[in-house]
Amino acid sequence: MNERQGFSVAGIPTIVVCLLLALCGLALFTGMAGGRTGWEALSGIGMEVLVVLMLKGFFQVAPNEGQVLQLFGKYAGTVRAEGLRWTNPFCTRRRVSLRVRNFESGKLKVNDSDGNPIEIAAVVVWQVIDTAEAVFCVDDYENFVTIQSESALRQMAQNYPYDAHDDGKPALRSHGDVINNHLRDEIQARLDKAGVRVVEARISHLAYAQEIAQAMLQRQQANAIVAARERIVEGAVGMVAMALDKLRQQGVVELDEERKAAMVSNLLVVLCGDRATQPVVNAGTLYGG
Incomplete structure (x- = not known):
């Protein structure tokens, strides 16, 4: 079932029509004392009843709103036109908001x-x-x-x-x-x-969830520590390589492979350690005290 436009007319002109019908009915009914026939009086009463019935057909439509019409249980359309509207007074209406x-x-x-x-x-x-x-x-x-x-x-x-x-x-x-x-x-x-x-x-x-939140937090902390350590080691290896290249290029000292290994080990300990290192002065040689 898809939406379709329902029957409705502007409410203000319809109010004027209802007012004129009410005045005509009142004139016909009150004119009975001036020699009018009973049929004219009945016509006046009928007009008044019609006006009362028509008043049930008025309704208002707000902006971004629709009025779903049903006539004796059957879908009769939707009115989206804003303002005062009039439709079949036998239609039931249901407001549906179209707002977000x-x-x-x-x-x-x-x-x-x-x-x-x-x-x-x-x-x-x-x-x-x-x-x-x-x-x-x-x-x-x-x-x-x-x-x-x-x-x-x-x-x-x-x-x-x-x-x-x-x-x-x-x-x-x-x-x-x-x-x-x-x-x-x-x-x-x-x-x-x-x-x-x-x-x-x-x-x-x-x-x-609460039952595993603490365990998952510890896992996330462990992953963060591993990632940080990996970054630290990567930077430390680069710094050690750069230091060895500078020493070799500037000719500060000649190092054999064993002394290079010792120097790399010491630098990595200094650069990767959690705590501040304490310097140790070696007054002898690498091979003896």
Whole structure:
């Protein structure tokens, strides 16, 4: 079922028509005392009843709002024209907001693709674009949006790991744009039948579950320490190579392979150590005290 335009006319001119009919009916009814017939009096009463019935057909349409019309249970169209409108007084009307709305899902506990329990939540921005589908294809479109969005979030989170691996697969924590686009598409696929368009969807909360948070924090700290050590060693090796090249080029001292190895060992200890080093003066030779 698709939306179509419903019958309605401008309300202000219709008010004038109702006013004229009411005056005519009143004149016919009160003219009975001046020698008018009973039929004229009945016509006046009929006009007044018609005016009262017509008053039920007036309704207002706010900006970015639609009024869904039903005539004896059958869909009669949607009115989106703003202002005071008039339609068939026997039509029932239901207001549907066309404004952009958003909501934040609750924190869901799911397992990522690695099987780690995580907590995740999302913010979804959406709006109704087809009032007929929103009203007649689902029971409660607002509740439908909430439940389907959380279902899509749960499904999406199970397809990605929390942290990035070496295989290049996107991760929840490091590939925000990819994850948000996938989440939006996943939600949109579920909400098409409800006449809803997903404007934006993004992750608002992401964390390891409490039962493994401490262990995962230690793992992240260990990875950070290893990465830092790797960077330190890489820099230290470059500095040692540069020092040996400078000594050789400037002819400061001639070192054989054994003395070079000792010098490299000492420099690496100094450059890679966590604590400040204490100098030791060797008053003898390398081969004896």
